[in-house]
Amino acid sequence: MASSLTKDSPSAPAGPEKTFFGHPRGLATLFMTEMWERFSFYGMRALLTIYLISGGPDASKGLQGGGLGMDLATTTAIYSIYLSMVYLLALPGGWLGDRLWGPRKTVTIAASTIMLGHLTLALPGTGSFFAGLALVALGSGLLKANISTMVGHLYDGPNDPRRDGGFTIFYMGINIGAFLAPLIIGTVGETYNWHLGFALAAVGMGIGLIMFLLGTKHLSPESSRVPTPLSREERVTWLRKGMTWLLIAAVFYGAVGLSGNFTLNWAMVPLTLAGIVIPAAVLIRIKRDKELSATEQTKMSGYIWFFVAAAVFWMIYDQGGSTVQAFGTTKAAGELFGLGFPSSWYQSLNPVFIMALAPVFAWFWLWLSRRGQEPSTVVKFAAGLFFVGVSFFFFLIPLAMAADGTLVSPMWLVGIYLIQTVGELCVSPVGLSVTTKMAPAKYASQIMGVWFLAVTAGDSVTGLLSIGGVDLGKTGVVALEALLASLAGLAVFMYRRKVRALMGDIH
Incomplete structure (x- = not known):
């Protein structure tokens, strides 16, 4: 993408500010981060249904083995729940960016979580599969809610004439990543090895994270600010609530598991x-x-x-x-x-x-x-x-x-x-x-x-x-x-x- 960087005024005598297609340089950082995140997301998603049915009653004879062997109904349920959780988690993801970490830190945590999720998916076993899927859903929800906000921070308010064009370029990054992912990750995963495909998704997110960290200096300082930070009392209250619900869930599912009734x-x-x-x-x-x-x-x-x-x-x-x-x-x-x-x-x-x-x-x-x-x-x-x-x-x-x-x-x-x-x-x-x-x-x-x-x-x-x-x-x-x-x-x-x-x- 370096070749797409232009200068506002080539004849200016002293170090003109570099731009990205006439837009703030930070747009290139966010464009590449989102493109690689979508590459990892859509690459894994392209494999998900096929991997789940592989080896099961609804798989075709020519499909590579080594999948989880589930029937189509269970596969569809898992796929649908995964997508629904990605979008549901965008709501608390936005809240964390607004109240606790700020958009920039939240995106860093989100990208790291997504990469860890794909690496976990690359490990064989049903347990690692569901743990990895949960991590990818969590990270995707966190990132989705905050990276678009950071694009808006690059411009001088909603009336900046470049703003709509900037979001259009950003949207193209999403679709470029989504287009390439099945061709690369899908081919490797479906043809050679499922877990190698998941590992490639982790590599894609890793590249996106590195590019984000290297390019943060080009982002707006507003992206590091926590708009409405939690007070000390609110932090304690939310932590207490979170730990209480976590404990309830752990006790309940622990009891179900020990009883031998868990499905x-x-x-x-x-x-x-x-x-x-x-x-x-x-x-x-x-x-x-x-x-x-x-x-x-x-x-x-x-x-x-x-x-x-x-x-x-x-x-x-x-x-x-x-x-x-x-x-x-x-x-x-x-x-x-x-x-x-x-x-x-x-x-x-x-x-x-x-x-x-x-x-x-x-x-x-x-x-x-x-x-x-x-x-x-x-x-x-x-x-x-x-x-x-x-x-x-x-x-x-x-x-x-x-x-x-x-x-x-x-x-x-x-x-x-x-x-x-x-x-x-x-x-x-x-x-x-x-x-x-x-x-x-x-x-x-x-x-x-x-x-x-x-x-x-x-x-x-x-x-x-x-x-x-x-x-x-x-x-x-x-x-x-x-x-x-x-x-x-x-x-x-x-x-x-x-x-x-x-x-x-x-x-």
């Missing part, structure tokens, strides 16, 4: 329930806050529509890494145009589609806006739900073709991921924008964590269904999910005037 469900069921109850409790707490003005209360009522719609969207969309990935691994041909490839490469499709289509969507919305025809936020959300529903209706075709054991063309998977990406571009950036616009002033710094809770809720529902024995890869279930998303999109569209009225001056 995986003893851990998975509480986590899925927490992933549904906590988002609902947070929304209820904000909605019932008497300090909010009448206008803010009304906007929160409107925001709940978006939140529920987003939860339905992510419930289906995130199965691209579990249900759809498992289908691609076991029911799709392992070659295209005569060239063989590991099934983990399917996870590179979404980021490459994002990079290709995001500029097109940005141009398209602007083109419609200039003509006074740009769809409202509500209509865009309805379209996103519709497209994710269509992706699962489309999924029904290869499911039917593979029913007799026929291996379908990988192009069916390409089509599913393409349609889902179109839906994502209607929901994700729009949801981020509407979240910041509709946030009550009191919760302005916490609201992004609330938005992430929609992902937690959606994935937790998926996990709960899998734990309950629902086969999410069955034709009837896929059809029901497709219908659910389509009906949710239709409901949002039909009530668009009511939702827009609740949004007040936000459109």
Whole structure:
């Protein structure tokens, strides 16, 4: 990336400040840190489903052995719970950055935790697998909540004309890392050795951590500040509460374990329930806050529509890494145009589609806006739900073709991921924008964590269904999910005037 550094004024006589594509030099540090973190995150995620089913009843004959040999229902539950915890932990991650460590120190701790998690995953054994998965989820939640805040610190307030461009460049780092990871980590892990693949994810995060530490001098001093530090009394109170709950959990699970009754469900069921109850409790707490003005209360009522719609969207969309990935691994041909490839490469499709289509969507919305025809936020959300529903209706075709054991063309998977990406571009950036616009002033710094809770809720529902024995890869279930998303999109569209009225001056 050194070649991309430019100078603001090449003819200046004395040491002009270096910039990164015209942006503060610290953006390069955060860009590279996030790119390598996403490389490690998406690389491990590309292996996760395949590793869990390897050696199990739902694995294809040609798949490398040495995995955990789980059935598809358990695999889907673990995958969904893992993702839901990543987004749930973004909420306490933001709190730790705001109250205890500051964003810069929190990111350092987060990256170290992620690297340790991947190294633990590189060790054989079921115990090390779950310990590593927990560490990666914890570190990812801590980092996710703070690194974007640090990007904002590089600019002179929200009105800095470079700010939006800076976040766009940062977003490209995410997708570059996500695109490369399955091609490298996925190939090594799926083709040669699972644990070597996990070790490569640790190397990626290690590179990101080193680049972050070397580049901290270019970051804003604001990133080291703790915005609202805990008082001594608050520290003692929080420590006491944390130790109390930790002790209760240790005693309870110790007793279950010693009784010989412990199964995986003893851990998975509480986590899925927490992933549904906590988002609902947070929304209820904000909605019932008497300090909010009448206008803010009304906007929160409107925001709940978006939140529920987003939860339905992510419930289906995130199965691209579990249900759809498992289908691609076991029911799709392992070659295209005569060239063989590991099934983990399917996870590179979404980021490459994002990079290709995001500029097109940005141009398209602007083109419609200039003509006074740009769809409202509500209509865009309805379209996103519709497209994710269509992706699962489309999924029904290869499911039917593979029913007799026929291996379908990988192009069916390409089509599913393409349609889902179109839906994502209607929901994700729009949801981020509407979240910041509709946030009550009191919760302005916490609201992004609330938005992430929609992902937690959606994935937790998926996990709960899998734990309950629902086969999410069955034709009837896929059809029901497709219908659910389509009906949710239709409901949002039909009530668009009511939702827009609740949004007040936000459109």
